[in-house]
Amino acid sequence: MVALDDVSLDVRPGEFVAILGPSGCGKSTLLQIMAGLMPASAGEVKLDGHAVFGPPPKLIYLFQQYAKSLFPWRSVVRNVEFALQSRGVQRAARRGQALEYLKVVGLDGFADRYPWQLSGGMQQRVAIARALAAEPEVLLLDEPFSAVDALTRLELQALVLDLWSRRKLTVVLVTHDVDEAVFMADRIVMLSGRPAKVTKMREVAITRPRDPITTREDPDFLALRHDLMAELLARPGVNEGGPL
Amino acid sequence: MSRLGRAAVSASGLAGMLALWETVSDTGLANAALLPPPSTTLRAAWAIIASGQVLAPLGQSLSLLAAGYALASVLGIGLGLAMGCSRSIYGLFEPLVELLRPIPKAALVPPLFLFLGIGTTTMVTIITIGCFFPVLINTVQGVHGVDPVLLDTARTFRRSRGLTILEVILPAGLPMILTGMRVSLALGLILVVLAEMLAGSGGIGFLILDMQRSFDIVAMFAWLLIMALLGLILSLAFDILETRAVPWRAH
């Protein structure tokens, strides 16, 4: 079964790219290929000029099923320590450093709890903390907020934007939520249904830092949102065209 | 029903069975010489325990079980991990396993005694072979059943294959492995008793047979009861250890 047909994408360092498309269109597959977790049957992926054959260094992929990605036999802090172990951090220093990362996501008080004792939003934050502990340059997020409630989603979006700008990460976020894509990204790549093709690329010329309330009332935000929603729902948009 | 309620129902079921047994033996419905009533059996069993008579045979049977069980678990988990993680190793051993597994291990006891003699080594070998297969098969299943998300997580963090097996696959497969070890424990106890009956040199199994041969039926039933208690205690201990080892299983 062909998942992706003709996808070409260049991500600039420090950029926040959102890949937007309907469910099942192959965006997760694209992300996993980019992460080196799945081989491409044709075409290539390059990171910093090097071809990607397996999970590359300095890149962490965050799963859609983040609850399942946390190790249930390890406590929250020990889950974060897993990333530190992989980086070769000495045993004595691990707990302290792990707690730091947990503090960044606001979970240092839950260090010795177990993943199954936390809410969905908290579990996602542990996954984020663990990803950060690997000190990556690139983060690939696969629909990271689709399974949490609306309020938690807003909190997590703010957290990710904050981390992205502070640590100068490159982020590729896969989502089916137009709102989310426009709110968070520098550039939006739209994928059609299976087999996926890139149908549109739009720069998001909205100023940063972005505010959860006011940005969402910005006319540029609304216009872009309108266009993309229309495209998704296959209706003619207000500002059709634009550079592809 | 509350926890207390459920416990009361179980207890009443047990009490009812004991009452029935007592009646059957006391009224002569069953030959009391061949089926002593629970009151007599319990008293005899208590006498054996209280006097310390139980210690030597119990120690002998338990150490046999422990040796065979430990060896079987190490070998079973080891080969199980190898077979689960490597397609070629799996292909190499799978036909052999499928051939040997269905053989009731109790049937292997007489031929093994014939080929290897009737020493402690043979007995430990019997128990090891018997306990090996459930652990092996469940370990393989446990490995195969590990959530791919966990494996991919280890991959995105670029953890080496060996460390992934040790730190991710083994703990993830532990619930399944423990299920196999529970089955092995029950099987191991049966094999210990059987081997002891045939080897004739001590242990609870030997005593049960010896008491039968001497027509000391009360003592025989008392030892049977002690053996049943041993099985129960081992099972409960295993439950407790399992809950500690895999606390996430319930969630």
Place this chain on the structure above:
Amino acid sequence: MYFRRSRRLLLLAAALLACHGVARADEMKTLHVGMIPTIDFAPFYAALTNGYFTEEGLKIDLTPTTGGAVGIPAVVSGALDIAAGNVVSTILAASRGLDIIAIAPASKVRASDPDLAAIVALTASTLHSGADLNGKTLAVNTRANVLWLYGRAWVRKTGGDPDKVTIKEVPFPQMLDALKGHQVDAAFMVSPFLNAALADPAFQRIGEPYQQVQPDVDVGQYEATNAFVREHPKETAAFLRALRKGAVWFNANRRTPALADIVAGYSHLSAGLVAKIDLPEAPMTIDPAQIGKTIDLMRQEGLLKAPMDPMKIVYTPATRP
């Protein structure tokens, strides 16, 4: 038409019933008997082969057992009516309150009977006495029976410590293989299997427990429950008559090919081998004095706690009709 046919059918039915009623008077009774394939019970097999049980209106349903220790529980539970057993198992069972009694003798070992029972070891081994068996394995057919008791007594008498000898249960027919395969160091074997061993230079006799501990000891017996004897006096009497006839025939035909064939048949040894065995006379009565000596030995070896009257296990038809 219909009437006539149905009347004919009625007549036929009545006739059949009458025949059946007549047959009832001397219908065959089935006895469930447990048997051990040794020389001790050759008279039984002789009676069986020569049809003496059939003459008495008895049909014998035979079950093989490995010894009295196995046969007696079967008799007590009612699975068997009569079982081949031994004096020690009977005494032990009776002392534990089991309802068991010896209804007939099977065998006794006199000082002059060399080839009935002996301790056998590989000729290549250096075992010659009970002292040599310390720390070794001795095979008997079942524990806590006559061979077990006299085996231990012999070990003690010839300088060994029976508690240092590991006793392993091996059925009689398998003792030879167990010795060859080094599963056991010595075996207390009985005729005819003993004779097969002694005919083979690989094996040697190292002791004769019965003759050395208690010559003229009563060994084999036929067991039943008092309840059975009480409830089936006719069948019991018939069995004993047929058995006695078999014993008489056995005693008269000890050196004949006919007997050799019978023994070879049930023991699965060659008739030629059996023909060479010097068979002793089968006893006609149980000897209470010998049983008393066995009881004493059992008390010495710790198998019995309290004294017992030998007559407790001896069936005497005069007092028990």
